[in-house]
Amino acid sequence: MTTESVRDVAAGRLQSADYLANFADLHAPMTPHEAIVEADRCYFCYDAPCMNACPTTIDIPLFIREIAAGNADGAAKTILSQNIMGGMCARVCPTETLCEEVCVRETAEGKPVRIGELQRYATDHLMERHTAHPFKRAAQTGKRVAVVGAGPAGMACAHRLARFGHDVTIFEARPKAGGLNEYGIAAYKTPGDFAQRELDFILEIGGITVKNETALGRDVTLEALSDEFDAIFLGMGLGGVNDLGLEGDDAEGCIDAVKYIADLRQAKDKAALSIGRRVVVIGGGMTAVDIAIQSRLLGAEDVTICYRRGREAMNASEYEQELAQTNGVTIRPHLMPKLLERGADGAITGIVLEYGEAGPDGKLVGTGETLALPADQVFKAIGQSPVTETLSNAGIELEAHRIKVSDEGRTSHPKIWAGGDCVRRDDDLTVVAVDHGQRAAQSIHAALSR
Amino acid sequence: MGMVDLSSDFCGIKSPNPFWLASAPPTDKAYNVERAFEAGWGGVVWKTLGSEGPPVVNVNGPRYGAIHGADRRLLGLNNIELITDRDLETNLREIAEVKKRWPDRAIVVSIMVPCEEEAWKAILPRVEETGADGIELNFGCPHGMSERGMGSAVGQVPEYIEMVTRWCKTYSSQPVIVKLTPNITDIRKPARAAKAGGADAVSLINTINSITSVNLDFFAPEPTIDGKGSHGGYCGPAVKPIALSMVSEIARDPDTRGLPISGIGGVTTWRDAAEFIALGCGSVQVCTAAMTYGFKIVQEMTAGLAEWMETKGYETLDNFMGLAVPNVTDWQYLNLNYVTKAHIDQDLCIKCGRCHIACEDTSHQAITSMVDGVRHFEVMNEECVGCNLCVEVCPVTDCITMEEMVEGTDPRTGKPIRHDYANWTTHPNNPAAMEAAE
Numbered sequence: 001m002t003t004e005s006v007r008d009v010a011a012g013r014l015q016s017a018d019y020l021a022n023f024a025d026l027h028a029p030m031t032p033h034e035a036i037v038e039a040d041r042c043y044f045c046y047d048a049p050c051m052n053a054c055p056t057t058i059d060i061p062l063f064i065r066e067i068a069a070g071n072a073d074g075a076a077k078t079i080l081s082q083n084i085m086g087g088m089c090a091r092v093c094p095t096e097t098l099c100e101e102v103c104v105r106e107t108a109e110g111k112p113v114r115i116g117e118l119q120r121y122a123t124d125h126l127m128e129r130h131t132a133h134p135f136k137r138a139a140q141t142g143k144r145v146a147v148v149g150a151g152p153a154g155m156a157c158a159h160r161l162a163r164f165g166h167d168v169t170i171f172e173a174r175p176k177a178g179g180l181n182e183y184g185i186a187a188y189k190t191p192g193d194f195a196q197r198e199l200d201f202i203l204e205i206g207g208i209t210v211k212n213e214t215a216l217g218r219d220v221t222l223e224a225l226s227d228e229f230d231a232i233f234l235g236m237g238l239g240g241v242n243d244l245g246l247e248g249d250d251a252e253g254c255i256d257a258v259k260y261i262a263d264l265r266q267a268k269d270k271a272a273l274s275i276g277r278r279v280v281v282i283g284g285g286m287t288a289v290d291i292a293i294q295s296r297l298l299g300a301e302d303v304t305i306c307y308r309r310g311r312e313a314m315n316a317s318e319y320e321q322e323l324a325q326t327n328g329v330t331i332r333p334h335l336m337p338k339l340l341e342r343g344a345d346g347a348i349t350g351i352v353l354e355y356g357e358a359g360p361d362g363k364l365v366g367t368g369e370t371l372a373l374p375a376d377q378v379f380k381a382i383g384q385s386p387v388t389e390t391l392s393n394a395g396i397e398l399e400a401h402r403i404k405v406s407d408e409g410r411t412s413h414p415k416i417w418a419g420g421d422c423v424r425r426d427d428d429l430t431v432v433a434v435d436h437g438q439r440a441a442q443s444i445h446a447a448l449s450r
Numbered sequence: 451m452g453m454v455d456l457s458s459d460f461c462g463i464k465s466p467n468p469f470w471l472a473s474a475p476p477t478d479k480a481y482n483v484e485r486a487f488e489a490g491w492g493g494v495v496w497k498t499l500g501s502e503g504p505p506v507v508n509v510n511g512p513r514y515g516a517i518h519g520a521d522r523r524l525l526g527l528n529n530i531e532l533i534t535d536r537d538l539e540t541n542l543r544e545i546a547e548v549k550k551r552w553p554d555r556a557i558v559v560s561i562m563v564p565c566e567e568e569a570w571k572a573i574l575p576r577v578e579e580t581g582a583d584g585i586e587l588n589f590g591c592p593h594g595m596s597e598r599g600m601g602s603a604v605g606q607v608p609e610y611i612e613m614v615t616r617w618c619k620t621y622s623s624q625p626v627i628v629k630l631t632p633n634i635t636d637i638r639k640p641a642r643a644a645k646a647g648g649a650d651a652v653s654l655i656n657t658i659n660s661i662t663s664v665n666l667d668f669f670a671p672e673p674t675i676d677g678k679g680s681h682g683g684y685c686g687p688a689v690k691p692i693a694l695s696m697v698s699e700i701a702r703d704p705d706t707r708g709l710p711i712s713g714i715g716g717v718t719t720w721r722d723a724a725e726f727i728a729l730g731c732g733s734v735q736v737c738t739a740a741m742t743y744g745f746k747i748v749q750e751m752t753a754g755l756a757e758w759m760e761t762k763g764y765e766t767l768d769n770f771m772g773l774a775v776p777n778v779t780d781w782q783y784l785n786l787n788y789v790t791k792a793h794i795d796q797d798l799c800i801k802c803g804r805c806h807i808a809c810e811d812t813s814h815q816a817i818t819s820m821v822d823g824v825r826h827f828e829v830m831n832e833e834c835v836g837c838n839l840c841v842e843v844c845p846v847t848d849c850i851t852m853e854e855m856v857e858g859t860d861p862r863t864g865k866p867i868r869h870d871y872a873n874w875t876t877h878p879n880n881p882a883a884m885e886a887a888e
Contacts (some may be wrong), residue, residue, distance in 0.1 A: 045802040046807035048803075104801055
């Protein structure tokens with residue numbers, strides 16, 4: 001199908017000052033006064049719901065009490081001892097569905113203690129002022145562990161292993177370490193090159209070597225790693241974005257949102273990025289919200305998220321959905337992609353979607369009614385596909401296209417552990433990946449200590 | 451609110467409401483006092499005057515220290531300021547001028563001169579000439595002046611109190627209020643001495659010896675003056691319980707019962723004032739609340755007191771003055787047959803768990819934390835001694851209440867609820883009671 005409309009995709013839609021303002025910090029950091037006032041609101045609950053809601057079980061009441069008592073660095077140590085990426089998690093955690101959702105102040109007043117911002121205050125305080133890394137390594141054990149992937153799971157695992165005295169080598173496929181912290185998270189959530197600063201902070205522990213541009217299956221094999229190292233942790237995340245399964249999936253203007261965000265994160269000058277005047281995003285998770293908002297921030301005029309089910313089923317939290325809407329993004333639920341419209345040159349000019357509803361068995365069915373939306377770009381944000389060939393060949397059991405692991409992160413291979421997005425467990429959140437990495441490190445340490 | 455009359459007649463000193471500013475920095479000059487009257491204060495006690503001659507000097511470093519609650523709410527204030535450091539003549543002239551301009555307001559003049567008859571004989575006529583309504587003898591200031599044999603140094607010796615009070619009654623025709631220091635072991639002794647000396651009233655409490663904090667860089671008390679600190683006088687909301695207790699002791703002492711009392715100590719809202727009046731005070735004096743928020747707070751105080759009196763049907767202060775005095779008693783007379791149990795309103799509970807951990811760690815293990823795998827806080831009556839700790843640590847007003855058991859059996863003791871009154875004096879576990887029974 002072709003249409004007559006003229007595609008409008010352009011770079012440099014805004015003045016340079018606008019780019020700086022648009023991609024500045026989402027929340028300004030708390031001032032010391034704000035932090036003290038907010039910390040005073042914490043009730044220091046017993047068996048605190050916030051702490052139980054945190055995937056890394058940070059002792060939230062304790063660190064907030066430490067802030068209130070004028071010991072921000074002590075607060076940071078309380079945080080980092082449970083979650084070495086406490087700084088990044090403070091920026092990217094969907095706190096509104098984790099710690100802050102269950103805060104008793106939410107129950108009492110509808111206004112939770114701003115735990116995420118307080119966590120950022122404490123971790124920033126320490127990271128900006130510390131002279132020595134807050135953790136010491138145990139005596140070296142002589143054991144060597146290979147970590148595949150320098151994302152949150154891999155880095156957290158490596159840090160914990162290094163603390164135990166093991167030596168760690170990290171193999172990272174990309175030019176820079178950091179994983180989704182560096183390539184995936186929305187730019188306005190982690191400005192000021194925070195991902196790399198946090199990475200440097202983590203590496204201060206010592207005993208960790210990072211080999212960038214070294215991909216599993218391309219540059220190293222699991223067999224070789226298995227021979228050389230005492231244990232292996234796999235934390236390589238997921239592969240490319242899933243296709244829509246429509247003709248034109250690879251057409252000009254039909255774009256992998258994860259890849260686009262990676263380019264955006266790496267772009268020194270945001271004005272160099274081409275963005276459509278009219279953008280449609282397909283998906284309902286954080287990636288969909290991130291690409292939609294950032295499209296607006298790059299100057300797209302009309303941005304619509306289309307999601308196949310109802311808004312309540314979206315993986316993006318209510319807060320994230322509201323953030324999208326305040327940034328001028330339209331969210332349209334119950335719409336399933338049906339047809340990609342292309343111009344004479346084959347490039348995307350629009351998308352036709354079919355209204356959907358839950359059938360008698362709960363499965364989604366089309367109503368037959370359709371909606372055509374003109375679009376200069378269609379972003380695909382409907383989940384990432386795992387790269388699993390090399391793994392199943394190495395005898396690692398999979399489950400629903402991801403690696404099957406035990407609670408402590410063990411795979412079916414006795415020397416291999418795994419965590420983060422590549423495993424079949426929990427939500428795909430930074431904080432969950434950190435938890436996986438740290439748990440696996442405990443388990444590896446126990447195994448190596450036998 | 452037409453029904454309610456807030457006016458006060460305190461040992462002959464009349465004011466349109468019972469709220470006076472205490473003798474302190476807010477009442478040191480005509481400028482401040484007139485601002486206070488404009489704001490609605492019923493009276494002031496002018497900041498303490500000293501003898502004729504060169505005035506005292508204050509430190510030029512910090513004079514105040516404080517204790518803060520959440521959000522830096524000021525709970526306790528400490529000061530090391532002395533009596534007025536302005537010339538006596540200036541103060542006397544301003545007092546006369548202000549009294550002339552504000553005839554309906556009470557102006558009481560605080561005085562502190564050496565413990566010699568001549569010194570008092572000299573200053574009293576000068577004060578009387580101003581037209582002020584009365585005098586208050588500062589026997590309470592615990593810092594600086596006490597080192598020179600004045601202030602609390604006099605207030606700690608009942609014989610001196612009686613002697614000086616008698617001089618004042620001899621050389622002045624004005625009402626004499628004796629201001630008492632709390633830095634003693636038994637507040638009834640100085641009160642009795644004041645009465646014996648002919649005092650028309652007492653006022654209390656003056657400030658309490660205090661060091662609010664220690665500077666951990668200089669290792670010196672705050673406020674720190676060039677590396678050193680000295681104890682100051684403590685006041686503000688934190689001292690109100692101490693003041694209420696001392697006021698009640700004087701109000702119920704057979705020797706001083708009926709002696710007018712001006713209540714001082716942490717009065718911050720109308721409710722605090724009502725409590726002091728219920729314990730027998732005829733007026734209240736305020737300082738810290740004004741120093742924290744400014745003079746406007748009196749508007750809340752007068753409106754709140756009038757509103758509450760209207761609700762209760764009290765037309766004048768006399769209607770409820772002293773009503774709480776008969777209910778202040780000794781522990782030994784408390785009814786041991788009165789049984790209460792804490793009750794948690796599950797609809798109001800926000801599940802912070804503080805009641806549980808307070809009870810579990812520090813008291814009687816009487817509150818659940820988990821029921822059927824769910825966080826749930828509920829009182830176990832078979833363990834609850836009715837201590838009230840959970841009520842006090844709960845962040846939600848009225849979520850936990852103490853409920854009286856009116857019938858049945860106390861599941862903790864297994865004893866039936868009794869409706870008669872029994873106290874420690876007759877309890878079998880009391881050795882003295884057993885002796886009496888033998």
